[in-house]
Amino acid sequence: MSGGLRTGADYIDAIRADGRTVYYNGEVVRDVTRHPAFRGAVASVASLYDLAAHPDNRERMTYEIDGSGRRALHCYRIPRSVEDLRAARGMSAAWAEATCGLMGRTPDHVAGFLSGFAAKPSLFAAGGAAYADNVQRFFQFARDRHLYVSYAIVPPQIDRSKPAHQQSDPTLYAGVVAERDDGIVLKGAQQLATGAVLSDYVYVSCIHPLQPGDENHAFGVVIPMSAPGLKVYSRKSFALAGDARDYPLSARFDETDALLVLDDVFVPWEHVFIHRNLDVCWNQWWKTPAHSYGNYQAQVRYATKLRFLLGLAKRVTEITGVGAMPPVRVQLGELAAHATIVELMIDAQETRATTDGEGVVWPAKSALYAVMSLQGELNSRMVDMLRELSGGSMIMLPPSLADFDHPDAARDLERYIASPGYPARDRVALLKMAWDLIGSEFAGRHQQYEKFYGGASFLVKQNMFRIYDFDAATSLVDRALAGVELPADRAAA
Template sequence: MNVQASQFIPTNGRGAFRSGADFLANLASTPRSVFVDGERVSDPSEHPAFREAARQIAGLYDFAFAPENLDIMTYVEPETGWRALRCFQIPKTHADLAAKRVAAEKWAEQTFGLMGRTPDHVANFFTGYAAKPSVFAKSGPQYAERVVNFYKHLRDNHLYVAYAIVPPQIDRSKSASKQSEPDLYAGVVREVDGGIIVKGGQQLATGGVFADYLHISSIHPLQPGDEAYAISVAIPMSAPGLKLYSRRAFAQQATNAFDYPLSSRFDETDSFVVLDDVFVPWEHVFIYRDIELCRDQWWKTPSHTYGNHQAQARFATKLRFLLGMAKKMNEATGNDSAPPVMVQMGELAALASIVEGMHQAQEALATFDDEGVLWPSKSMLYAVMALQGEINPRMIDIVRELTGAAMISLPSSVKDFDNPEAAEDIARFYRSSNMSARDRVALMRLAWDFIGTEFGNRHQQYEKFYGGASFIVKMNMFRAYDFKRAGALVDRALTLPPVEGA
């Protein structure tokens, strides 16, 4: 346990809540190595590349622990009698799973679905691990004990864990152990007193800049000989040798919040991880040199389904936001009731409703395994995930068609409103029948930031690969679908009795 996290240990018999101020104070006081624009950043809470996103995350904690939201965003953990964030709840009933969805939606609404790795995402993966300690126990009882204890540490202290679980794109034609250097992929290089040393690179630690811990493992298939890379560990962000290389920080490029209302606030950042001889104590080692368990942590526990159940709540919220923008833009131009526009809006609504309906179907069709653990429906989850990379760009293209030139014929910046001559023309020609010029420009800037800016285009790429490469997600769907039932229908059709006279 790092010193900074200890301030959140429950001490009052009910569980001490983590406020937004607590989160920001911890972020400021926990030194870390983040590199952006050639600069090493130790405190993301005040750096212009990360400051506003950090404040958005702080707002999530304040929202969750506000008295009026407690029953939605938290639950009383039977083991402790304390309140914990709903994302850490191991669902015992279908109603519990639905409650987790509602909490995920409420948090997603605070960021309009634009922050994909909020503290409830990886938390759900560890909740899935803790629901099935028997899977980890196959490698030894100590591994099950460690993963459950770490889950409880996260749960009871309301902590934020991010992950990096994909190897670098150096030479994907070769397995981890056959790369040109043995420590290009994240893996264990040696054992030392009290733990192990890990070294190598890993991607893509979205939100890692703000997290308390980083989970390092591999979701890519490993081959015999790759045992050194078959690990699952948790590393505090202050660990010596842990470095994050942030991609371009869109918030830093946003000149003002009027012209870039989303880029300036909701860039959670993606980071490449470099592990330079990082020490991990044994208590934070959940898988060690076990290829089978490294695979099974995702598929033989409900971790992948819990984590992506949360992710689909965020995606559904984001699509709802997109629909709301499109509707307001149509209303501003006066074509909201035009039949061709209604048809396109109907298609948008249909696509968004498919995502929302499939999300709820994961709960309605959730099943219990032989240990009594509730799993969201895999077929419903992977069906919508398999189509996510096609649904999102289709909806974006429809909105582009609806807006025409409106998003690219805007004034150059908010400063044009300060020029008397320009302001007079803007007020006359940029207004609509029901909106002032400034309000209409603000709406179009919002839409352009969602669709056309670097921030917006990152989101399109992100949604395409959110659940992994499309072939991986479709393989998951192939494994989840009940082909036996489908085939039985064909078998019955092939054995129909003869038709008299035919």
């Protein structure tokens, strides 16, 4: 700990060989901090903790907890003013800049959800007062230890045409299978836990609409990653794509995604926020500011990623000498317009934020869900534009920077792969980075991420539908129609 804050070394010590069960390529990984599939991402998360713990960054990254002298990360705070919200943004922006906006579920993401839950204990108390206490106690516990919590809140796909309890086996989707004096037992799977391999705890619950009969699946619990029976099945890690110099983003920022299998996992009562309660399970997302805080952070991260994409687009066009051509400037202008809209929608979440009766500040949902609704299409368009601008530059590269080690190859590469002002090695390094952003397997996963991280678009757009003031729109139509002289109704005449 440094000044009470968690350092990168503290974080690595905490997750190193703690007994978590991570499967990878048919093996159980004993130590994720050393395994080549995960160590790059672990090092990146550790660097974020170091950044936050550095004395120079104290104000930007942390605040003092209620005059106690103890400090916590801004993301672990219930905002009582727009300034509190902006402070969380400043912290998340610093972490996003350190990871080029390419790690979506850094510890500040689920911290936002936990803060949102803690802001509305009464909602959890609807299931029993103890649940509200559990939410608040865990929030303080995680805040005081600067924990990294991931989450898995979507059931595995299996058969989306049927509700949870009507799957071929009712214990396929994660659910409660036993209740004991000291807690509950969970069985089944939940997806798609980004960063679970790297985190301290995981929040497991359900954001999919549930229906009567699904009560066993209407739960919310925090589980330490080392809990007996919790099995983590990571997808393929792109950190192993090749030499880190050739895949500079995959190597450092692949946070990995995982299927969680809960094999009779015991959860003590103090870690249970919701137990067999359909209403609370649904309302936790929409009647607390949790979804707003978590996705406000996600937008700060995304805006940073777009700035990175813009930077690469500009450099790529400079390299190939097309940057000053009017049509290229138009394309760069369009890219800049998209990136600016995303950035300013974060401002709008702040300037249009509301304060509820309990003094809790909520970022404006209209601005949040409007930009989230369009993100999938916007992102695909922007990636496509960068492809358009780059021509064959990201393809016509040597397989590896190691090719420069061969004297003949180096001579040819230095002659034919260079551009004015860009020696071959620099040019190759930059274009490989650009390819890793938009063309590699890591990049492909990122496209999927931007489409689905906040839920499938048909759900996100329904959030927008729910909050848009359609009455204000239809009344305009009605007023306009009132001024139109209609032909007499023949039946009435």
